[in-house]
Amino acid sequence: MAWHLSVQVDRDSVVPLTAQLQNAIKDMVEDRVLHPGARLPSSRQLAQDLGLSRSVVVEAYEQLIAEGYLDAVRGSGTHVTRQLPAGAGEASLLDPRPAPEARWDLRVGIANLSNFPRQEWLTSYTKVLQNVGRDGVDYPPVAGIAELRNELAGYLGRVRSVRTEPGNIMVTAGFAQGLALLCSSFQHQGIHELAIEEPGHNGQRRFILDTGMRPVPVPVDEEGLIVEALARTGARAVLVTPAHQFPTGVTLSPARRQELLRWARETDGWVIEDDYDGEFWFDHQARPAALQEGDPERVVYAGTTSKVLVPGLRLGWLAIPPRMFPLMERVRSRQDQGSDTLTQLAFADLMRGGLLDRHLRRVRSRYRSRSEALAAAVREHLPDARLNGSAAGLHSYALLPPGTDEAALVQGALRRSVLVRGGQQFRFGGPPGRPGLLLGYGSLPLTGISEAVAAIGAAYEELKRG
Ligand SMILES: Cc1ncc(COP(=O)(O)O)c(C=O)c1O
Numbered sequence: 001m002a003w004h005l006s007v008q009v010d011r012d013s014v015v016p017l018t019a020q021l022q023n024a025i026k027d028m029v030e031d032r033v034l035h036p037g038a039r040l041p042s043s044r045q046l047a048q049d050l051g052l053s054r055s056v057v058v059e060a061y062e063q064l065i066a067e068g069y070l071d072a073v074r075g076s077g078t079h080v081t082r083q084l085p086a087g088a089g090e091a092s093l094l095d096p097r098p099a100p101e102a103r104w105d106l107r108v109g110i111a112n113l114s115n116f117p118r119q120e121w122l123t124s125y126t127k128v129l130q131n132v133g134r135d136g137v138d139y140p141p142v143a144g145i146a147e148l149r150n151e152l153a154g155y156l157g158r159v160r161s162v163r164t165e166p167g168n169i170m171v172t173a174g175f176a177q178g179l180a181l182l183c184s185s186f187q188h189q190g191i192h193e194l195a196i197e198e199p200g201h202n203g204q205r206r207f208i209l210d211t212g213m214r215p216v217p218v219p220v221d222e223e224g225l226i227v228e229a230l231a232r233t234g235a236r237a238v239l240v241t242p243a244h245q246f247p248t249g250v251t252l253s254p255a256r257r258q259e260l261l262r263w264a265r266e267t268d269g270w271v272i273e274d275d276y277d278g279e280f281w282f283d284h285q286a287r288p289a290a291l292q293e294g295d296p297e298r299v300v301y302a303g304t305t306s307k308v309l310v311p312g313l314r315l316g317w318l319a320i321p322p323r324m325f326p327l328m329e330r331v332r333s334r335q336d337q338g339s340d341t342l343t344q345l346a347f348a349d350l351m352r353g354g355l356l357d358r359h360l361r362r363v364r365s366r367y368r369s370r371s372e373a374l375a376a377a378v379r380e381h382l383p384d385a386r387l388n389g390s391a392a393g394l395h396s397y398a399l400l401p402p403g404t405d406e407a408a409l410v411q412g413a414l415r416r417s418v419l420v421r422g423g424q425q426f427r428f429g430g431p432p433g434r435p436g437l438l439l440g441y442g443s444l445p446l447t448g449i450s451e452a453v454a455a456i457g458a459a460y461e462e463l464k465r466g
Helices: 017-030 043-050 054-066 118-131 146-160 174-188 202-210 227-233 254-267 325-335 341-352 355-381 406-415 446-465
Strands: 070-073 077-080 169-172 193-198 214-221 237-240 270-274 299-304 316-319 386-388 395-399 436-440
Touching: 017 054, 043 054, 054 070, 118 341, 118 355, 146 169, 146 299, 146 316, 146 341, 169 174, 169 325, 174 202, 174 270, 174 299, 174 316, 174 325, 193 202, 193 227, 202 214, 214 227, 227 254, 254 270, 341 355, 355 386, 355 395, 355 446, 406 436, 406 446
Parallel strands: 193 214, 193 237, 237 270, 270 299
Antiparallel strands: 070 077, 169 316, 299 316, 386 395, 395 436
């Protein structure tokens, strides 16, 4: 019986064919396109169907068997496993939860409630409740209430050099909703591929896939996204984190910025700038302006309160190129009826009264001391590692010597009650990068940083001794 499998590989991609095939099958299993127990074609058959060498398929199958996605039964071929590996199929933007118990949690995206300015929020929210009129409790405009869009336009210009008008701002439920709306609007324009950075945010990659777009990984180096590689993909839209690349921490170099903006002009393409932690730049002089400043007609700027305040508010914003705005409004009005008005009014009040600026100054200095403490702890306890990229945001990326067994180090750290993610978790099947660790310090007390890094250092020394 010649079982058929409908997968595609791209010979011009920088991603090796084995990795492409592996990812495609993994996605089909996780998305339940391939059901548990489904039979796959033989490696010989699939190689022939796809015009690939058989060794490419054999290697992909072997890797998927090792990862627990497929089973090979002698005499009855290769099947999708009946029990998927833990964590498979998480169609979430978040790191899988629940996580193992650990004293120190260095994962990124962990909310730090103690940084939430409760008193200020309470004051603004109470003021709103006392003064809100009929308009404030009726359905809001889908793009957001005027008060907040006005405040945001001023704030984004002042703090991030974004060039926009209140009428081009859309308030969203965090970047997650912004991304979903953008993916819909691209598809309305006949764009079905969205280039993403690799390494990058695996949750976002799956999220994009679930919107019906094809995420196309493009490698990142010390200068940020490799624009030449982007151009080779043929994609017309790209999602980037130019100020502080997620997860490597590098900043898109001035030359690459220009190249990327040129690419957008020449391909009539779109750039989404995910400025998730742009407010937390510790060296004020070095802070790069938003990429959007270079071409407000082609760059969609995205911001969020998830790092600035807390993710639970589910509040974000897009500064949208004027010619894309009407489509985004149409797409939005078909999906929901706008964001919670009272939260929007309270946040506008927080901004208007200067309370947000004051809060930002306070937490920025808190995060700066954590970033410095982490750098000092790495120098002391993990001297073979090198911190990569810019001192900004709520995480650092430590590069480890080539050949370090990253997975064993992560396990060793967990045995010492430190939960940390290895760089491989942020790869999508492209060539394995240099081993590394993503060290989130946003929710750690200052005193915990040295203890956590010391535990990782001890795990590293144990690994080195063999
Ligand atoms: C790379 C990146 N972009 C954006 C966000 C924010 O997403 P949201 O606004 O939906 O919470 C996060 C998470 O905090 C992130 O890690």
